[in-house]
Every structure is written in structure tokens, then in C-alpha cells.
Amino acid sequence: MFDFLSxxxxxxxxxxxxxxxxLADLLDPLFHGSATAxxxxxxxxxxxxxxxxxSRASARGQKARAKLSPQIAELRKKHAxxxxxxxxxxxxxxxxxxxxxxxxxxxxxxxxxxxFLLYHLFSSSSIGGEANxxxxxxxxxxxxxxxxxxALADGxxxxxxxxxYLALFALVAAVATFNYVRTKRxxxxxxxxxxxxxxxxxxxxxxxxxxxxxxxTLFTVAVVPLAAALYVVTSTTWSAVERAVLxxxxxxxxxxxxxAA
Numbered sequence: 243m244f245d246f247l248s249x250x251x252x253x254x255x256x257x258x259x260x261x262x263x264x265l266a267d268l269l270d271p272l273f274h275g276s277a278t279a280x281x282x283x284x285x286x287x288x289x290x291x292x293x294x295x296x297s298r299a300s301a302r303g304q305k306a307r308a309k310l311s312p313q314i315a316e317l318r319k320k321h322a323x324x325x326x327x328x329x330x331x332x333x334x335x336x337x338x339x340x341x342x343x344x345x346x347x348x349x350x351x352x353x354x355x356x357x358f359l360l361y362h363l364f365s366s367s368s369i370g371g372e373a374n375x376x377x378x379x380x381x382x383x384x385x386x387x388x389x390x391x392x393a394l395a396d397g398x399x400x401x402x403x404x405x406x407y408l409a410l411f412a413l414v415a416a417v418a419t420f421n422y423v424r425t426k427r428x429x430x431x432x433x434x435x436x437x438x439x440x441x442x443x444x445x446x447x448x449x450x451x452x453x454x455x456x457x458x459t460l461f462t463v464a465v466v467p468l469a470a471a472l473y474v475v476t477s478t479t480w481s482a483v484e485r486a487v488l489x490x491x492x493x494x495x496x497x498x499x500x501x502a503a
Contacts, residue, residue, distance in 0.1 A: 256370035258359055261285075263376070278379035278386060282360065282469050286476040289356045294484070296349045301488040310335060357473055364469035376469075382406050386469040410463055410475055417482045418456035424486070 265281035273280040314332055321328035364387045366374055377387035383402035384393055393403035400408075459478050463471040 252370055255359075255363060255366070259363055259369045259374070259376060262363070266379070276381050278376065279381035279469075279472060282386070282472045283476050285360075286356075286473045287480070289353060290477060290480045290484075293349050293352050296352060297484055298488060300349055301485075304489070353477060357470060357477075360473050361466060361470040364467040381468060381472070384468055386472075387467050389467060390464045406468075407463070410471060411460060414459050414463055414475055414478065415457075417479050418459060420482055421456040422454065 262278065262281055262285065265284055266278040269280045269284070270277040313335060317328060317331045317335065321331060363369070363374075364376060367377070368374055369376075374387075377385065379386050382405075384406040385403075388403070390407050393401065393407050397403055456478070459474055462474050466474070
């Protein structure tokens with residue numbers, strides 16, 4: 243059984259590698275030596291387009307949850323001394339209004355397989371029993387199968403490979419800063435619970451950490467193969483633009499957690 247699964251996965255990875263190579267061939271006239279990197283960006287854009295309906299549904303769910311805020315405030319007053327009862331009442335309200343508190347997680351969950359496919363493809367020395375030729379493809383001077391540590395070892399921080407990573411870090415930092423500022427503004431404008439209102443366990447710590455989550459992408463880019471890093475950078479940038487559009491008409495403060503996700 244294990245051998246069958248292993249062979250099936252190997253065959254699937256061969257097909258996926260062929261898909262990336264075919265995309266690179268199509269883009270070669272425009273991008274030449276960086277055609278494979280461009281193919282990864284295009285692949286990421288296609289994944290995000292497929293996931294976009296889920297993102298729109300998530301936005302609708304977030305807006306629906308925002309409309310429930312007055313009712314949730316009433317439940318807080320009613321069950322001020324019974325946090326467990328409050329939690330059950332809030333979940334029951336979500337069920338009654340057909341609003342899922344987890345809908346915002348779906349777009350991210352559906353992207354994970356694509357990320358891991360790229361990670362595995364550019365971490366494996368062989369695909370389908372043959373040498374993985376994709377590992378030799380580059381984004382300018384940096385190998386798509388390499389990592390930041392490889393770039394530092396070959397030329398240092400400001401070497402030809404190091405500069406590629408510095409450009410990616412700068413883009414990620416810019417997107418993370420945009421998300422951070424937007425999320426902080428939304429959280430600052432969000433209605434604050436009264437002194438006697440019960441607090442959801444861990445929520446105070448979450449509101450402090452949430453705006454900083456976007457900066458975790460910097461760590462991801464630093465440790466994964468460059469091909470997977472390109473996927474993360476492209477997807478993160480897409481998310482920032484997508485959320486700014488989808489949540490533009492939400493009440494101020496209502497989309498704070500969604501923007502930081």
C-alpha cells in the first residue's frame with residue numbers, strides 16, 4: 243500500500259513538474275532565463291484566482307458577523323458571569339444566522355497544497371526517478387532550489403544571489419507594513435468591551451500579536467526554497483490587495499481580524 247501511494251505521488255509530481263516546465267516554455271520569449279520563476283508567479287496567480295470565490299465568501303461572512311455585533315454585545319451583558327454560557331450562546335447565534343466563524347480560514351487552507359507541492363518539487367533532487375532539472379533554473383542569479391543560506395554562502399548579503407533575496411524581503415516588508423498599519427487602525431477603531439464585559443480567553447494577547455503576523459512571512463521566505471518563497475511573496479501581495487478591495491465597504495474596525503489573517 244505504501245509503495246502504491248509513493249509511486250502515485252511520484253507520478254503526480256512528474257506531471258506537476260511537466261506543467262511548470264510547459265508554463266516556463268510559454269513564458270521564455272518574455273522572461274528568458276527567469277521564465278521558470280515567472281511560471282511560478284503565474285501558477286500562484288492561477289491558484290489565487292481559483293480560491294478567490296472562497297475569499298469573497300469569507301468577506302461576506304465577515305460582514306455578516308459584523309452585523310451581529312449588537313446582538314453579541316447583548317449576550318455579553320446577559321452572560322457576563324458565565325463565559326462558558328456566553329460562548330455557547332454566541333455559537334448558537336452564528337448557527338441561527340448561518341454564519342461560520344471559521345469561514346475566513348478556508349482560503350488559506352485551500353492554498354496549502356499548492357505551496358507544499360512547490361516546496362517538495364524544488365526540494366527534491368529527483369522527480370519520477372530522474373534528476374530534477376528544475377533545481378538549476380534561476381531567478382536572475384539565485385537558484386530556485388536554493389535558500390537564503392546558500393545565497394549568503396555564495397557572495398554574501400550583497401552578492402548577486404543575496405540581492406535577489408533582499409528585493410524579496412523588501413517587498414514582503416512593504417506588504418507586511420501595509421497590513422500592519424491597516425490592521426492597527428481597524429483594531430483601534432473597533433468598539434472596545436466595557437470594564438464589566440467578559441473577555442474571550444486569549445483574545446487580548448491575540449489582538450496584540452495579530453497585526454505582527456504578516457511579518458512572519460519574512461521568516462518563511464528566508465528558510466524555504468526560492469521557488470516556494472516566490473509563491474509566498476506573490477500570494478501575500480495578492481492577499482493584501484484583495485482584502486483592501488473586498489473589505490473596503492466594511493464598518494471601520496469590523497474587518498480587523500480578517501485583514502491580519
